[in-house]
Amino acid sequence: MAAGSKEQPGTRPRMSVDLRGIGVTLAGRAVLRDVTARLAEGRIGIVGRNGSGKTTLARVIAGLIVPDAGDARTFGIDMAKDRRAALKDVGIIFQNPDHQIIFPTVIEEIAFGLAQQGLRQSQAEAEAQQMLVRFGKAHWADAATHSLSQGQKQLLCLMSVLAMRPGVIVMDEPFSGLDIPTRLQLMRYLDGIAAQVVLVTHDPAQVRGFDRILWLEGGRLIADGPPAQVLPAFEAQMLDWGGMDDLAHLAH
Template sequence: MVLDQAGVTIAAADPRTQEAKRILAPLSLALTEQRIAVIGANGSGKSTFLRLLNGLVLPSAGTVRVNGRSTNNESSAVRRSVGFVFTDPLSQLVMPTPLEDVELSLRRRKLDKKARKAAALSILADYGLAHLAQSSIYELSGGERQLTALATVLAVAPAILVLDEPSTLLDLRNTRLLMQRLDTLPQQIIMSTHDLGLAATFDRILVFDQGELRYDGDPHRAIARYRELSA
């Protein structure tokens, strides 16, 4: 995945009296490490950056390419390669039950109805969610919802997984369960988090502040830089 001077600016509602608002300053990066953490204060540009990676947000300037495909004109293909997990799983769980949500994702495989249901049940079982397959999404705990969202995204086997603060709404136990699951995945993972202890275990950290990338590199130096910025 390569960003080439990719930035995001929102046009002014009235250009005669207002200036365009810069959300994310242009940046150029090659994201090659297996585990990359993204840290920064709320409003620092982390979420906008993550959404650039699979075309949920398009750059106002520059390009974002995944395996040579630009999000500007090949966003559907990019999204097949880059799965995205939101902070709040209810933002992406659109069907009444976990089984139906995973089945919805599997429609890309063009399986018949019976095969799709069997595949969905197998995926849920792999995540320890088989007994909740027919439960209402609203009856699940926060951790169960987040694992369901993860299973739904991974059902189509993306090469890259992007997660936007996936443990924010979870208690310690469910956070541990989620992270244990992530540790078993072969996908490249790019994840924003406020948990600095967790971020320190990643291969590389990007630090954002006020819409700019302020540090990129060694986890321990990155965390020290973030603390300087916060102070």
């Protein structure tokens, strides 16, 4: 799939992540508090400072963390309780691809998730090869995953997730540490994805063209709306805190 090309939408229900009164406590600290939102838009950004609860919320959406309070459902299903549905319907891409990639070659890495979904190994590898072809990366098939650059590893993670055809893709700071050209190239790939994308970031520039923004602070949802409404306030608050001599806010 060339950058900018569009996937054909499937027959899934309308995009929908329902968060109702989500609360999460980790190591005795309330990380999320009463977060409620129904996410039906195609492109959703979650912004906030480090420690605001962004990553925890991403993991709740993906079914990797069971909330202590409230209810989280995707396509009407509790992903934390139905791992088969989570594997089928929600993909997650972590900040560090080295924490996600586990196989020695590219083709094995992409085929793994497909095999987990029940495909025979030969069929999984055939579909993995098709995914590489769609991205113009057929020559990567036998490449050693450890030899890829960080940007190439992130693209591999994206292809691995897309191969499983999830309805929702959660991305947790996926462009952190990448140079500007690589980041822009990967963003263009994202533009061509039919799935709902939930992107966690501290950089408002990455989500300025999105449909909706959630702003977390201290584990609470303090703003929710279109980028033009939420991002100026977020940026102004970050600049205000950054201009203070008091370093108390860095404790987060």
